[in-house]
Amino acid sequence: MNSVLQVEGGHPLHGSITVRGAKNFVPKAMVASLLGDSPSKLGNVPLIRDVDVVSDLLDLHGVVIDFDQNRGTMTLDPRNVKVASRSDIDSLGGASRIPILFCGPLLHQLGEAFIPELGGCNIGGRPIDFHLETLRNFGAVVDKRPDGIHITKPAEGLRGAVIELPFPSVGATEQTLLTAVRADGITILSGAAIEPEIMDLINVLQKMGAIISVDTDRTIRIEGVEKLSGFNHVALPDRIEAASWGAAALATRGDIYVLGAHQPDMTTFLNTYRKVGGAFDIDAEGIRFYHPGGQLKSIALETAVHPGFMTDWQQPLVIALTQAQGLSIVHETVYENRFGFTQALRQMGANIQVYRECLGGTPCRFGQRNFFHSAVISGPTPLEAADITVPDLRGGFSHLIAALAASGTSKVSGIDVISRGYEHFTRKLHQLDARVKYVDQ
């Protein structure tokens, strides 16, 4: 699990790659299948570690999964769902954050759920207080024990709730949706996340028989129903992967056609891409991202919840900003500790300084709490090859881009983390004429 990729940098990436279903949607749709009383079918499923982990967890709970990896089609049969042993669930602990979303469906189906140690990238505290509070609001009994969190359904069943999120949390919104659809009565969720991945999960639940409406003020209303059937759905494409390759084209002065990239989900990214000096052509099947020549321009950027600039888009784009003329500012308002990846970039010659203050836009939750959540990037600075280690998923992809943009040959360790969210990424790099190969430690 600690493979090393040797990267010969300084060559533009050129060619075409395909992006399939969104990493931050597909596993949630798989969990939703637990709520149905008949099998579900999911299309455009990518071959990534997060899908593997959730497949293993569902298998532990008796769901029969058939996955055609080439066609990307998966069937999930939940008709024999059963309680899984704690030790088995624990064996998968630490691999993903998705297990927490099993709670609602398992409470409805089995009356109990167990949350193991959660995984996910080290980009902030990753609290789950909103999730646990939401489950309590539905009437669930949440018992924190040394071996994990045990949750049980009250005898009278789960009832609709009024839930107000202090922050538009994607996970807590999904937690509410997956619990409310079969709760008794109406649930009103205010301050909800409305990311495209959330809207596609609502599409799936509606196909299953749920009654869900989304108001213009981020309020979601769910009318609980007695039963849900299986769904047949094709996942929306991964806008984070598409943007990551777009950023790679900019940083390496290349030209990449991303088959599957979907403009409506990427509007804010495309506006920023253009302001930095990148160019793109959009057609019905995908988007061509390219460096049109000339000098890239520095910008002031603030990440935000949808429809703002997505937090997962900033790491890959920062590499292009190291090549832009002038000072760029990035104010990260979703996660408190998402600039750890800049350490390796400084090692390669980038001029990046991180600050505790909210730089650029509006004051955010982290401004007075001693978190280095703003960055100033001064460019252009030539990047030199270095031996670096991948810190997390999106930071890891930005390290890959930096090595591809740098002059010389780098060794990137811990590269397997990237397969959590980027399907066949080394195959795609070869398709783009990148000079990369696996080497011994």
Ligand code: EPZ
């Ligand atoms: C999802 O994480 C995504 N992961 C993240 O992508 C993405 O960056 C994030 O949403 C925001 O869009 C998956 O979908 C698997 P959150 P999630 O709950 O659900 C606060 C990637 O690389 N918070 O919206 O964990 C806390 O400040 C990953 O693909 C609480 O305070 O995100 C947190 O920083 C990285 N208490 C912020 O919300 C809670 O109980 C955002 O969290 C929950 C959240």
